Amino acid sequence: MENPDTANQEAKQILLSEEQYHEIAQELDFLRGKLRSQLVLFGDLSGQLICQKGDLPGADITILTALLAGDFSATTEIAKLLGQENQFRLHYHEGSRSNLYISSLTDQFFLAVIFDSTVTLGMVRIFTRKSIDKIGRIIETNFEEMVKISNIINSEFKSYVTEGLDKILG
Amino acid sequence: MFINWALQEIYIKIVYYGPGLSGKTTNLQRIYNQIDPTHRGEMVCLKTMEERTIFFDFMQFELPAIHGKRPKFSLYTVPGQYYYAASRRIILNGVDGVVFIADSQRNRLRDNLDSLLDLEKNLIRYNRSLEQIPWVIQFNKQDMEDLVGIEELQSKLNFNAVPYFTAVAVQGTGVRETLKTIINNVIGEIERKWHVENS
Ligand SMILES: Nc1nc2c(ncn2[C@@H]2O[C@H](COP(=O)(O)OP(=O)(O)OP(=O)(O)O)[C@@H](O)[C@H]2O)c(=O)[nH]1
Ligand SMILES: [Mg+2]
Numbered sequence: 345m346e347n348p349d350t351a352n353q354e355a356k357q358i359l360l361s362e363e364q365y366h367e368i369a370q371e372l373d374f375l376r377g378k379l380r381s382q383l384v385l386f387g388d389l390s391g392q393l394i395c396q397k398g399d400l401p402g403a404d405i406t407i408l409t410a411l412l413a414g415d416f417s418a419t420t421e422i423a424k425l426l427g428q429e430n431q432f433r434l435h436y437h438e439g440s441r442s443n444l445y446i447s448s449l450t451d452q453f454f455l456a457v458i459f460d461s462t463v464t465l466g467m468v469r470i471f472t473r474k475s476i477d478k479i480g481r482i483i484e485t486n487f488e489e490m491v492k493i494s495n496i497i498n499s500e501f502k503s504y505v506t507e508g509l510d511k512i513l514g
Numbered sequence: 515m516f517i518n519w520a521l522q523e524i525y526i527k528i529v530y531y532g533p534g535l536s537g538k539t540t541n542l543q544r545i546y547n548q549i550d551p552t553h554r555g556e557m558v559c560l561k562t563m564e565e566r567t568i569f570f571d572f573m574q575f576e577l578p579a580i581h582g583k584r585p586k587f588s589l590y591t592v593p594g595q596y597y598y599a600a601s602r603r604i605i606l607n608g609v610d611g612v613v614f615i616a617d618s619q620r621n622r623l624r625d626n627l628d629s630l631l632d633l634e635k636n637l638i639r640y641n642r643s644l645e646q647i648p649w650v651i652q653f654n655k656q657d658m659e660d661l662v663g664i665e666e667l668q669s670k671l672n673f674n675a676v677p678y679f680t681a682v683a684v685q686g687t688g689v690r691e692t693l694k695t696i697i698n699n700v701i702g703e704i705e706r707k708w709h710v711e712n713s
Contacts, residue, residue, distance in 0.1 A: 356608070358515050365520035390608025391572070391588060392516055392525045406555045410572045410588070417604040418569075493708045496517055496524065496583060502701045505585060508577030509697060512553050513545075513690045 356452060357483060359493060365395065367482045372397040375457065375475045379468055382442065383458045386479065389413045389448065400458065412456050416446050434472075436465070445469075449476050453483070515610050515704060522579075527588045527608050528696055531633050532615035533625035534566070534594035537654040537683040541615060542571050542591055544689045549575050567593040570605050587697065594629065603636045611700040612649040613692055615683075616671055618661045626671055644674055648699040651678045652692045657685070 360368075368386060376384045376397045383398040385405070393409040400408070419435050434447035445468050446456045455476055459468055516525045530538040539559065546557045554575035562568050571591040576584055592602040612633065616626040634644050653667050662670075664680065672678055677695050681688025 359517045360519055362520040365518060388516060388608065390516075390527055391590070392527070392608070394516075394518060404556050406574050407558045407572065410558070410570075410590075413607075414569060414604060417607065418601070421600050421604065493517065493704075496519070496522070497701070497704055497708065499705075501580065501583070502698065502705065504580040505577060505701055506694070506698060508580065508585070509694050511578065512549055512575070513694065514548065 360394065360483075364482050364485065368479055369395050369397065371475050371478050371482070375471055378471045379457060379459050379463050381457050381459045381463075383456075385409060385412070385456045387413060387454055387456070389417055389452055389454055394453070398458075412446060413454065416448065416454055420448075434469075443468075445472060447472055447476055449480055449483070453479075455479070515700075516608075522583050524583060524585045525588065526585065526610045526697070526700055527590065528611050528613060528693075528700070529605055529609045530589065530591040530613045530615055531602070531629065532594055533617060533622060533629040534596075536594060536615045536617040536622070536626070536629075537652075537681075538591040538594065538615045539565075539567055539571050540683040541613070541652070541654075541681075541689050541692070542573060542589055544683060544686045545575075545589065545693060546573050548686075548690070553577070566595060567591055568598070569593065569601050589693075596628070596632075599632065599636075602632070603639060606636050606640060609640075609642075610648070611696045611703075612644075612647060613696050614649060614651045614671075616651060616653050616667065618653045618655050618667060618680075619658050620660045620662050623662055623670065630671060648696065648703045649674070649676050650692060650696045650699065651676055652681045652683075652688060653678060654681045654683050654688070656680050656687075657682045 372384045372386060372395060381398060383400050386395045387393050387409045391410040391413040393406055396405055416435065437444040442458050442460050444456060444458055446454055448454045455472060457468060457472055530541055532538055542557065554573060557571065557573040559571045560569035574586055574588045576586040590605050592605045614630065637643050637647060651672050668678065679688045679692045683689055
C-alpha cells in the first residue's frame with residue numbers, strides 16, 4: 345500500500361496553490377517586461393502549460409507547450425549521449441524574426457521566452473536565470489497538499505467525470 | 515496529475531503505447547473526430563511521410579466544469595517502431611494512465627510482448643511499473659484474418675488482469691470504451707492514493 349509519504353517520494357510537485365500561481369504569473373509579467381518579450385511561458389516537462397504571459401497570434405499555446413517540453417527533453421537526451429549532461433539545461437533557437445530561449449527548473453518544469461533581436465542573448469540569460477531562481481523559491485514553499493487534494497478531488501468527482509465523458513464522447 | 519488551484523484545473527496525462535502499426539494514432543484520431551471542437555484543442559501529429567509516428571501525437575480535451583473544477587486530459591501516442599525508444603521514454607514523463615494498443619494478428623504477438631516489456635522498462639526509469647500504474651489493454655484489428663483468440667491474448671499479454679477491450683479502431687469500435695475506462699481508473703487511483711473518502 346502506498347501512503348502519501350511514498351507518493352511524495354516521487355518528488356513530483358502535483359499541486360500549485362493560488363498564491364504560488366499568482367506569484368509565478370507576476371514574475372512572468374516582470375520578465376516579459378524586462379525582455380520586451382512577446383510570450384513567456386512556464387510549463388511542466390510532461391507537456392502541460394502552467395502559466396503564460398503574452399501570446400503568439402495564430403499559435404495554439406497548448407500544442408506549443410507540448411512541443412517545447414518534448415523538444416527540451418529530446419535535447420537533454422542528446423546531451424546525455426554526448427556526455428554533456430549538465431551543459432544543456434538551457435537551450436536556444438535563433439530565428440529570422442524571433443528567438444526562443446528555454447531553461448529548466450528542477451527536472452520537472454521549464455521556462456520559455458520568445459524575444460526579438462532588439463534584446464541581447466546576454467540580457468535574456470541574466471533575467472531568465474533570475475526568474476528561474478525566483479520561481480524555484482516560490483515553488484519550494486511548503487504547502488499542505490493532502491488537505492487540498494482531497495478537497496478538489498472529492499467523492500463526487502469521479503461520477504461527474506463519468507457523466508462528463510458520456511456527454512462529450514456520446 | 516497536476517492541479518492548478520488558482521484556475522481550478524486538473525490535468526491528467528494518458529499515453530497510448532504499443533507496437534508499430536497497432537492503431538495508436540487511429541485511436542486518437544477517432545477520439546479527436548468524436549469530440550466537439552468546443553471541448554478540445556487541435557491535434558498535432560509528428561510523423562514521417564509514411565504516416566508513421568516519429569515523436570508523438572498529442573491532443574487535449576476538457577470536460578464541462580464540475581462545480582467550477584475543470585478536468586483536462588492530455589492524450590499522447592508514442593512511436594511504436596522499436597528504434598524510437600528514447601522518444602517513448604520522454605513521452606512517458608508524468609503519465610497517469612496507459613492504454614496499451616495490441617495488434618491481435620498472430621504474426622504480431624511477439625511484437626506486442628516486446629512492446630509491453632519495453633513499456634515496463636521505461637516506466638521503471640520513472641520509478642513506476644505496470645503493477646502500480648493504471649493501465650488497460652485494447653486488442654485491436656479484430657477485423658483482420660488470422661487472429662489470436664482472446665483467451666490466448668489475455669494469457670500472454672494481460673498479466674496484470676487489467677480491463678481489456680476488443681476493437682476495430684478504424685471503424686471506431688471499442689475506442690470510446692477504452693478511453694472512458696482508463697480515465698475512470700486513473701481517477702480511482704487518485705482517490706485511493708490521496709485517501710478521498712467515499713460517502
Ligand atoms: N484493418 C484494420 N486496420 C487498422 C485498424 N486500426 C488501425 N488500422 C490501420 O493500421 C495502420 C496503422 O495504424 P496507426 O494508427 O497509424 O498505427 P500506430 O500504432 O500509430 O503506428 P506507429 O505510429 O508506427 O507506432 C493504418 O493504416 C490504420 O488505418 C483496425 O482496427 N483494423
Ligand atoms: Mg502512430
